[in-house]
Amino acid sequence: MLPKRDSKLSGALLGLTVADALGVPVEFRSRAALDADPVTEMRGYGTYNQPPGTWSDDSTMTWCTVESLTLRPACDTEDMAERFVRWMTRGYMTPHGELFDIGNATREALERYRTEAVWAKFAGLTREQSNGNGSLMRILPMAFYTRGMEVGERDRLAAEVSSITHRHPRSILACLIYVEIALRLLDGLPAAEAYRLGIAAIEERYAEHEERWAFERVLNGGLADLRREDIRSSGYVVDTLEAALWCLLTTGSYREAALKAVNLGEDTDTTGAVVGGLAGILYGEAGIPEEWLSRIAKLDELRTLCEQWEAVLEKRA
Template structure:
């Protein structure tokens, strides 16, 4: 079961990313007039159909690193290789790199300790760690909350060390793990909200919970679409992901709805797609989209190698 969900989650993430790449930064108004309904290419970055971005590159870097165990220095080396040498890129080109991620990797390159490299200012709360952390949900499936939070904090802090980014990653990981264990979309959401409200109350991160109050209130589903923002701000991204998932009934509906919210289309759709893949299963992802993914065989080989370890 775990192996099937890993494959569905990773491929679901990449497909969502690839659907969003050509229209990144397009407004919701523009996409209302000309919505994305299929895999397409070119557009924002002039990439061929099936091209995925930094979201997926760094996710695959983390997945590959975890094959050998939990090693922050190895994760850092892979991130540096991605930025400098286009490692784990779709077509040998690194594009769409967030500024916080770029600056933090520069610090890693200088030899700064991985957990001290990430930017920790309030303005450094983009979705750059949220977008790459899904493999950790599978790797930490059997650990307690304290250990899960500790490692989530460390992995996020390679690029994003502000408590708000870390809390967003923890919310996401906890939710993903509940889906992995077989709970429903709404049930997992309710359980995550309850758990995080209780767990964070005992932690010095509790002051950051107010920024997630629309998620923590337990009724994000009931907000109108025009109340949902789909920017690169970590809180906006996570709100959009929960809103889409809880207002959709299939993988395809979820990722297309995510893309057509506009703005940070690739990241919102990638994170949505990973969770939707876990919940709806690999066979729910349209085969034609999967076949169009760049480097599909390499990705499947990496997934299979990881599956042998879990």
């Protein structure tokens, strides 16, 4: 096994993957059921009958994005979409060679891309009801890729990557908020300060955005003051963003943040993945419990891809 590294990049990507895997066996379980039988360790089987350490579509699509950004000379949404289609049709970049979980909007968008000769950045759905969390869950690599870019270019690229599957302005704005907060964590700020400055930057650019109203609880700065019963953990993109940020802001370690997210119930793997990526930046790979990390499927392959992408980013810097 490759040694653990103190890297924000490996912390983020492996942090996302580990928390995703924590949530896979209990996806769709209710909060009440998890209150009675909370997740405290890396389980297996359950919802999808997968062994412990199995990650889902959240991680697969994130790693496909990382691989594309590593191998292509620029942010290539066509290449990303091709990798997503390979995953959907052939189980590419999965823990065990098979697809076992895919969102409806994601499947529909990728089928459009595959069969209708549409550009990848226009494949995503724009219906109001197509605001699931399927682009938010995979947008984290764009924080690393766009770091140091002019904000307009950063937002444009993140929006195009979201739009491969989710092109509604609400889904895109959720991704931009998440990337902005992730960037502040990459600067070494504590969670509360990263959140405060991240949302301030979004307000400066998007105060008049048509979908700003949907993010009132995020952008008013008071998420950490909400009670658990105020937090929803469905697959709706706003719920996922709120839940993930709330878990990050109200805990003091990677372990606490990941378990708090998963034990909210419902869309456990994605809520876990979205907070896990941020917590991985904040606490580093060293903050991820070894007993969880060591059980992750294809861990050495994932670590190698982290190192390859980090080398590419360092050359570009």
